Amino acid sequence: MTDRTELLLAEARTQAMREVFPPGTDQVRRTVRRRQGIAAGLGVVLAIAAITSGIALVNDRHPATNAPPAAPSSGPSENLDVFPTPDPTAEARISAADDALGDPDKQPWVVATSGVVTADYENAAMDLAADDYQFYLYCVGEGTVDIVLKDGQYGDKKMAAGTATCSDNPEPAILPFTQPAANRSRVFLSGDARAAEKASFSFKIVRTSEIVTEASQESRTNATAAAGLLDGSGLPEPAKMTTEQDKTADVTKPAGNYRVLVSCYGPGKVSFLVRTGKTLRDGTVATNGPTEGTITHECTGEGQFSSFASVTLAAGSGFSITAQADSAARNKAGWAYLVIPG
Amino acid sequence: MAPPANFDQLYAAHYGDLTVQLYMYFGDRQEAHDVVQEAFCRAYARWRTVSRYEDPVGWIRRVAWNLALSKWRRTRTALSFLSRQRRTEVRIEGPGPERVAVIAALATLPEQQRRVVVLRYMADLTVPEIAAREGVAEGTVKSWLHRSRTALAAHLGTAEETPS
Structure with a gap:
């Protein structure tokens, strides 16, 4: 690697480190306690269900204290993964929203993400170079999603706004915008009552100069x-x-x-x-x-x-x-x- | 039983590093924060075991990367703890143009190449460590790094400095 490239990577790392403000271990402890409380509640429900149905449950959540530590898992254990599991419809919608983004090898994007539509989603931390872009939002499900793009981490400098209509085969809402200077940008998505917590979205930001048009x-x-x-x-x-x-x-x-x-x-x-x-x-x-x-x-x-x-x-x-x-x-x-x- | 005290030390020492690694991978600081905090939560929940591993940070890093590539990331949007905390976040300056250029250049790399660049230059892992982690030969990692470096240099306008 050239010295200059290495230097740029190192500087980016150093600068980004200065901007990291950990939420803290108190937050970790609160989160884990809350989940363990939920898990314990679920355990009581399951135990009652087992007793009443005559089925014995094997609890393997507490391995023998003297047992040697297991080899590190290649993936996170799911024992305490008590985030709600999406139902099959939500799961399918998330996959469809992901698929709608297309192949980044064919149409490069600067950043892309996806998730569940809420009434007040904000993504506040995307770094964009000064350039012309197009914002693509796909919404899978029902209802509509209002979109507002703002320049900077704070303030009210609106760069673009519009509405996406959700459907099972969504056409993207496309908002062209100009990032006036290298800065952080914010994406606000507000789902209506039919979309919030039910529909899924994905969005990508593409440089206008890199837009690839498919031949008709x-x-x-x-x-x-x-x-x-x-x-x-x-x-x-x-x-x-x-x-x-x-x-x-x-x-x-x-x-x-x-x-x-x-x-x-x-x-x-x-x-x-x-x-x-x-x-x-x-x-x-x-x-x-x-x-x-x-x-x-x-x-x-x-x-x-x-x-x-x-x-x-x-x-x-x-x-x-x-x-x-x-x-x-x-x-x-x-x-x-x-x-x-x- | 209370977890060993050094969980706090480990968190303080590595939260930033891990967040920057995932940030460079996603180009999205908020996603990186979410994923790393979640990885530490999972480590804390089983700290009695994780703390006895030879490399607890490696375990947390692996969990964070797995989360980053899993459906958890897609579904976490409605659950993001950061979105609930945002109002108290410390105000910071916007990124400099050079850092934006670096992140934009990284974003142009195929995912696997981007990951090895981040692991090599942001996590300081060696080629053998990356090869073991990715389950590929060291030569494959070297090849990915070589291609990535060439592409990055072209994007960042530093290609002409490549030594002959």
Whole structure:
């Protein structure tokens, strides 16, 4: 690890340590006493039940005093785990809320959590860098949840607010917000009477610049149609491209003369830029080479295709084909390309 | 029977460390506090046994991490003791930009890599200790650490300082 990275980790650790204020061992003792009281009460109930039903209960909660200590368990013992166990419905809702967050490998998030909706939930301790973000809240169950995001650990600097509707297949409530400076942020969630203590929620905060849009079915279908415009006997299969974001395709070929064919299909306009450039060590093509041509297609339901003039490719070079969709075409139109000798 | 007095000493010595480790893992200080306090509660409830372990802190750390990854964390929201105590919390300054950058960079790592970075650089565990804890070969831990370091350096803009 670089010295600088190690230093940053060490500083983060030191700074965070200064902000830790333990609730204290008195709090620990109160919590444990309260739970033991509940557990003892449960024991009396179970004992009575056992006596009345004639079933003997084996109490293993008090091992022999002289027994050697057991090996440390790999997990917490459940003897005193008297937190309420969610019923199957609540359990399913929590799992569904977790699942709704999606795969962080596909859509990275800055922070995410989940839990049971309450009338007055507050998460007061998330550190965010200055940037633009989107807040996604999923609520599984019934009712609604009001959302307020505030900047800073204290004060009333509201960054965003809205309401999420709970359902068994929730659509997220999405709130864009800007974190003006690196700071702590707060999330307030207030469930209504139908949601509180019954519904489950999950939320994630995603950097706007890292939002990954899935290609729509319409764009995929139109990409296939666009590829159909370039089909020809003896030609290789065209590459199909969707328009959920601007894309650059790299094509490496041996030195020679080539024609680049592009097509699009569907609504809106797509602009194409074809460049040649050096093939880099990672297999991609440099985008700072000469521009070989540009063209903008009105895609339409009939589709449109173009052939760029023959381009001479030097050894160790390739093509980069960039397509930019306008708002009408975005994630609706599809495009395709083909590079053939000629 | 009253628990041994050194529970308090252990709590005072390790609550902060453990909380920072989980904080760096979650990026969420409140979650970290909840999980660590719960782990100490479970240790106290069976302190007569736990205090005789060779490494009671290791037991508490393991419980805290297990809790962090379990459904307990998801269900604790309605039960959070911190949310009930929040009004008396000491006021502290917001985090510095560099710490925010570190936490953001850690958040980009896959969970397993993030965990080994935290255990190595926040808990000061050795590679063999992490390997034993995670149930993998030491070479696997080294590989995870190497990949994590590369990714962190890229995110933190310190990659150019990597010695050749």
